[in-house]
């Protein structure tokens with residue numbers, strides 16, 4: 001597991017933490033990610049007061065990632081030189097302003113957590129001798145859903161190499177209805193950065209869902225995952241996207257309630273190594289500990305139909321099985337005596353046996 005958000009210890013160390021964010025900051029973030037299908041981000045600016053007991057951080061504005069940013073749907077490397085120069089300009093107006101953290105978005109890939117790379121990067125930033133403060137605030141944008149930003153807040157502290165805390169909106173984080181005087185300058189800078197990116201052919205769509213020029217460096221899986229996200233979330237609102245710690249692959253998990261319980265669905269993408277062909281994803285549908293469907297699904301235009309098909313057949317199998325279950329009981333002699341068991345409640349012969357491999361849709365047989 002390694003690095004985890006742990007609340008208590010840091011909270012004790014600093015007493016209370018409160019973060020105020022100017023509303024204009026979130027509005028600008030929203031308008032930026034609303035126009036982009038790539039990761040976006042910026043350096044947060046504001047003030048920090050620490051009297052030893054209470055830590056008050058005010059996020060007043062931010063510096064965008066600049067022209068010449070390197071980013072895709074799964075990575076973001078801001079233009080550091082630009083950000084440095086922009087900071088010098090801001091400092092000329094307000095010598096007290098500090099760089100106190102950063103924001104970035106996962107709206108384009110749906111990952112709900114900070115990646116390991118994000119975490120180690122933030123730990124490096126807060127421990128950098130050039131960094132002025134002992135705390136580093138992080139805003140992670142997970143999505144833009146019906147005009148609402150989905151966001152999470154984290155706090156990193158100098159010398160804490162293995163932990164950071166998550167702050168919660170309402171309790172620790174308050175949005176205040178204000179705009180920094182610096183914001184119009186930095187908003188103009190951001191829009192110049194964006195038009196500069198468009199001029200040099202960098203990917204930044206003027207309108208979302210517009211046709212975008214193909215990019216050699218872009219992983220074709222990203223586009224597929226975005227389409228899948230839309231399709232899956234619309235049908236299965238409980239669906240969650242995660243990244244496997246074992247091999248780094250990204251997978252969806254969701255469940256569907258059907259008498260007599262729930263179908264557990266997992267849809268796993270190939271690891272990034274298979275670029276440039278997206279290849280196949282692996283679909284598994286389980287009921288309790290039985291695998292009903294275990295199949296590779298080609299990541300092409302037909303995949304939604306394929307997934308739907310397998311869901312339908314899993315449901316049909318479940319129905320057949322359950323209809324049988326409700327009527328018959330079977331006497332089973334066990335070593336501890338005779339007991340009654342409903343046929344098919346746990347047909348262990350249906351878990352994947354040696355002879356059975358992926359690519360088979362299981363059906364329930366009558367042996368019970």
Ligand SMILES: [Zn+2]
Pocket residue numbers: 104105106114115118
């Ligand atoms: Zn990230």
